[in-house]
Amino acid sequence: MITYLKPxxxxxxSDFQLHVDLNAVIVEHFLDYHYxxxxxxxxxxxxxxxxxxxxxxxxxxxxMGITGKVSGNQLTFRLDSSSTKPSYLVIxxxxxxxxxxxxxxxxxxxxxxxxxxxxxxxxxxxxADNTWTSxxxxxxxxxxxxxxxAGGGIVYVPVGVYKVKDILYIKSNVTLYLQxxxxxxxxxxxxxxxxxxxxxxxxxxxxxxxxDHAPNAKIIxxxxxxxxxxxxxxxxxTSSTYLGYRRNVIVxxxxxxxxxxxxxxxxxTTWTINGIQGGEGFTVRHVKIINHxxxxxxxxxxxxxxxxxxxxxxxxxxxVMTVDDALCAKSTITDYAxxxxxxxxxxxxSSCAGLKAGLQSHSPMYDVWFEDNDVVQARRGIVVEATxxxxxxxxxxxxxxxxxxxxxxxxxKSIPVEIEAGTAPVKNVYIDSAYFExxxxxxxxxxxxxxxxxxxxxxxxxxxxxxDVVTNNLDTRIIVGIQASDLTVKGHM
Numbered sequence: 001m002i003t004y005l006k007p008x009x010x011x012x013x014s015d016f017q018l019h020v021d022l023n024a025v026i027v028e029h030f031l032d033y034h035y036x037x038x039x040x041x042x043x044x045x046x047x048x049x050x051x052x053x054x055x056x057x058x059x060x061x062x063x064m065g066i067t068g069k070v071s072g073n074q075l076t077f078r079l080d081s082s083s084t085k086p087s088y089l090v091i092x093x094x095x096x097x098x099x100x101x102x103x104x105x106x107x108x109x110x111x112x113x114x115x116x117x118x119x120x121x122x123x124x125x126x127x128a129d130n131t132w133t134s135x136x137x138x139x140x141x142x143x144x145x146x147x148x149x150a151g152g153g154i155v156y157v158p159v160g161v162y163k164v165k166d167i168l169y170i171k172s173n174v175t176l177y178l179q180x181x182x183x184x185x186x187x188x189x190x191x192x193x194x195x196x197x198x199x200x201x202x203x204x205x206x207x208x209x210x211x212d213h214a215p216n217a218k219i220i221x222x223x224x225x226x227x228x229x230x231x232x233x234x235x236x237x238t239s240s241t242y243l244g245y246r247r248n249v250i251v252x253x254x255x256x257x258x259x260x261x262x263x264x265x266x267x268x269t270t271w272t273i274n275g276i277q278g279g280e281g282f283t284v285r286h287v288k289i290i291n292h293x294x295x296x297x298x299x300x301x302x303x304x305x306x307x308x309x310x311x312x313x314x315x316x317x318x319x320v321m322t323v324d325d326a327l328c329a330k331s332t333i334t335d336y337a338x339x340x341x342x343x344x345x346x347x348x349x350s351s352c353a354g355l356k357a358g359l360q361s362h363s364p365m366y367d368v369w370f371e372d373n374d375v376v377q378a379r380r381g382i383v384v385e386a387t388x389x390x391x392x393x394x395x396x397x398x399x400x401x402x403x404x405x406x407x408x409x410x411x412x413k414s415i416p417v418e419i420e421a422g423t424a425p426v427k428n429v430y431i432d433s434a435y436f437e438x439x440x441x442x443x444x445x446x447x448x449x450x451x452x453x454x455x456x457x458x459x460x461x462x463x464x465x466x467x468d469v470v471t472n473n474l475d476t477r478i479i480v481g482i483q484a485s486d487l488t489v490k491g492h493m
Contacts, residue, residue: 001020001021001023001038001039001040001041001044002038002039002040002106002180002222003020003023003024003025003026003038004026004037004038004180004181004222005026005159005181006026006028007161007181007183007185007224008131008132008161009132009161009185010028010029010030011028011029011030012026012027012028012029013027013028013029013034014029014051015029015034015050015051015096015097015099016034016036016048016049016050016051016093016096016099017048017049018036018046018047018048018049018101019046019047019049020038020040020044020045020046020103021044021045023038025037025038027099030266030267030290031230031292031293031294032097032293032294033097033098033099033100033293033321034097034098034099034100035099035100035101035102035290036099036100036101036102037102037104037222037264037288038102038103038104039103039104039105039106039107039180039222040079040081040087040103040104040105040106041081041105041106042080042081042082043078043079043080043081044078044079044081044103045076045077045078046076046077046078046079046101047074047075047076048074048075048076048091048093048099049073049074050073050074050075050093050094050096051073051096052073052094052096053072053073054070054072054073054074054075054093054094055094056092056093056094057070057075057091057092057093057094058091058092059077059089059090059091060089060090060091060092060347060374060376060404061085061089061090061347061374061376061402061404062374062402062404062437063085063374063402064083064085064089066078066079066089075091075093079103081103081105081106084345084372085345085347085374086286086317086318086319086345086347087101087102087103087104088100088101088102088103088288088319088347089101089102089103090321090347090349090376100290100319100321102264102288102319104222104262104286105286107221107222107262109220110177110179110221111154111156111175111177113156113158113179114156117147117150117152117153117154118153118154118156119143119144119146119147119153119154119155119156120156120158121136121139121140121143121155121156121157121158121162122158122160125142126139126140126142126143127139128140128162129162129163130158130159130160130161130162130182131160131161132161132162132163132185133163134163135163135164135165135187136162136163136164137164137165137166137168138166140155140157140162140164140168140184141168141169143155144168144169144170144171144174144176145171147171147173147174148171148172148173148174151173152172152173152174152175152216153173153174153175154174154175154177155174155175155176155177156177156179157176157177157178157179157182157184157221157223158179158182159179159180159181159182160181160182160183161182161183161185162182162183162184162185163185163187164184164185164186164187164208165186165187165192165193166206167206167207167208167209167210168184168208168209168210169209169210169211169212169214170209170210170211170214170217170219171214171217172213172214172215172216172217172255173215173216173217174214174217174218175217175218175219175220176217176218176219176220177220177221178219178220178221178222178223178224178225178263179221179222179223180221180222180223181222181223182221182223182224183223183224183225183226184208184223184224184225184226185224185226185228186208186226186227186228186229186232186247187228188228188231188232189232190232190233190234190245193205193206193232193245194206195241195244195245202243202244202246203234203241203244203245203246204244204245204246204247204248204270205232205245205246205247206247207247207248207249207250207251207274208225208227208247208248208249208250209225209249209250209251210250210251210252210253211250211251211252211253211255211258211275211276212252212253212254212255213253213254213255214252214255214258215255215256215257215258215279216256216257216258217255217258217259218258218259218260218261219250219259219260219261219263220259220260220261220262220263221262221263222262222263222264223263223264224263224264224265224266225249225250225263225264225265225266226266226267227247227248227249227265227266227267227268227269228247228267229246229247229267229268229269229291229292229302230267230269230292230298231267232245232246232247232269233245233246233269233298233300235298243298243300246269246270246300246301246302247268247269247270248268248270248271248272248274249265249268249272249273250265250272250273250274250275251271251274251275252274252275252276252277252279252282253275253276253277253278253279254276254277254278254279255275255276255279256276256279256280256281257280257281257282258275258276258279258281258282258283259282259283259284259285260273260283260284260285260287261283261284261285261286261287262285262286262287263287263288264287264288264289264290265287265288265289265290266289266290266291267290267291267292268289268291268302268322269291269292269300269302270300270301270302270303271301271302271303271306271308272289272291272302272303272304272305272306272320272322273287273289273304273305273306274303274306274308275306275307275308275310276308276309276310276313277308277309277310277332277333277336278309278310278333278336279310280310280311280312280313281312281313282307282310282312282313282314283313283314283315284305284307284314284315284316284318285314285315285316285317285318286317286318287305287318287319288318288319289304289305289318289319289320289321289322290321291304291320291321291322291323292322292323293321293322293323293349293350293351294323294351295323295351295352295379295407295409295410295411296409296410298323299323299351299409299410299411300323300324301324302322302323302324303322303324303325303326303328304318304320304322304324304325304326304327304328304348304350305318305320305326305327305328305343305346306325306328306329306330307328307329307330307341307343308328308330308331308332308333308360309330309331309332309333309336309338309362309363310338310341311336311337311338311339311340311341312339312340313340313341313342314342314344315327315342315343315344315346316342316343316344316345316346317344317345317346318346318347319346319347319348320346320347320348320349320350321348321349321350322349322350322351323350323351323352324350324351324352325350325352325353325354325356325383326346326348326349326350326352326353326354326355326356326375326378327343327346327348327354327355327356327370327373328353328356328357328358329341329343329356329357329358329365329368330358330359330360331358331360331361331362331363331364331365331389331391331393332360332362333362333363334362334363335363336363337363337364337365337366338363338364338365338366338368339364339365339366339367339368340367341365341367341368341369342369342371343355343369343370343371343373344369344371344372344373345371345372345373346373346374347373347374347376348373348374348375348376348378349375349376349377349378350375350377350378350379351377351378351379351407351409352378352379352380352409352411353378353379353380353381353382353383354373354375354377354378354380354381354382354403355370355373355375355381355382355383355398355401356380356382356383356384356385357370357383357384357385357393357396358383358384358385358386358387358388358393359385359386359387359388360388360389361386361388361389361390361391361392361393361423361424362388362389362390362391363389363391364391364392364393364394365391365392365393365394366392366393366394366395366396367395368395368396368397369397369399370382370397370398370399370401371397371399371400372399372400373400373401373402374402374404375401375402375403375404376404376405377404377405377406377407378403378406378407378414379406379407379408379409379411379412379413379414379415380414380415380416380417380418381401381403381406381415381416381417381434381436381440382398382401382403382416382417382418382431382434383417383418383419384396384418384419384420384426384429385418385419385420385422386420386421386422386423386424386425386426386453387420387422387423388423389423389424390423390424391424392424392425392426392427393421393424393425393426393427394426394427394428395428395430396426396428396429396430397429397430397431397432398430398431398432398434399430399432399433400432400433401431401433401434401435402434402435402437403416403434403435403436403437403438404437404438405437405438406438406440406441408441413440413441413442414440414441414442415440415441415442415443415444415445416434416436416440416443416444416465417431417434417444417445417446418444418445418446419445419446419447419455419458419484420446420447420448420455421447421448421449421453421454421455421483421484422448422449422453423449423453424453425448425452425453425454425455425456426448426454426455426456427455427456427457428456428457429455429457429458429459430458430459430461431458431459431460431461431463432459432461432462433461433462433464434460434462434463434464435464436464436465436466437466438466439465439466443476443477443478443479444477444478444479445478445479445481446458446478446479446480446481446484446487447479447480447481447482447483447484448481448482448483448484449482449483450483451483453483454483454484454485455483455484455485456484456485456486457486457488458484458486458487458488459487459488459489459490460478460487460488460489460490460491461490461491462490462491463489463491465477469491470489470491471489471490471491472489472491473487473488473489475489
């Protein structure tokens, strides 16, 4: 079992303490929730000590079947690393803020900190400051460039906090390795950043990391990329740039076989992972995304993992906590058909869509699979939405989906499933073994906008709404709206 040093700039929780077996694990207070991170193997016992006597608790995802024992201020339960579900939990104790527990598997691919092909950024010639005193963007980039010039290598980021501002460009065959306890953190001074304005008038700054024309690039480890997003963002409601200066973390284009694995990504204020457009073989695994999550405070488009304009891509065993859509497949570029997309065994918490295909459909998108995912919270559980772009979306599958709870936001009331063909046709949507624990405000709804932009051939198999299996097409909890047809509902009593 491995614990990690607390970054110097973070705040220790006053609501929770955590022990894993006999090991104390730091609990950090971040925005309006708390989180702890460790790695382990085998079976371990977790003891959460709250700041008040525990009268109620809930451990999500419920599919893991974790029950605890309460004694005074303490909640005790067990985790098993051999479980098929990753050990990422959202815990509610009394009316306290939520506690996120992230138990990773032990690293199997951690490199040496020195040696041939290792570019350690605190060693000569880089000697990067790890106390967040001076900007080290150019030094990290120099290490990346040196590894690239040698044909590839590992840029090793040891424990410490590293201040950056400008984009880091990851190169072909280069691995950026973040040791547990290492943080690359954006400078929060908004005045330092240039910005661009979108057609909709939204203000963005450059992403932290770009992976462009860089096949076989990797970002791995147990460290953290911290975008400082909320601190950088303009929060003055009277300002012309209110909710501006928003920042992605990772953006990728035209790069094959890119891997992001094991790291924490923190405080993004627009799409957190956006890629890999025009590339294939993109893998995102055991990544933990912890963003702003309160839509009533700031409704910002901080999607979690967006597989955009890509093919043969996989996102598995990840955790996402965010305001906007958690997991999305988006066909964002033209003349690049998008297919063989897999979201498997993820755990998400959102104030918008939990699992979503769309809204972009600028090239044909098909063979998209969401398999064995848990949605702890969302406003919309499952979404297929073609509202930007004119190309067909087809053969979209949701298998073994569990949605635990809903949230109402300024964007609208809750809905279990929504399928919309606004600007392009949607056909062949299969939703198998979907379980919705709570009753939503709205019924399931499918609808199109025209004879050509219609929804056709939607199948529900074993649709469970609050413990009741829906068995026929005429059930009033499913509305077949305009320009929608060929609904099939099958259930087993």
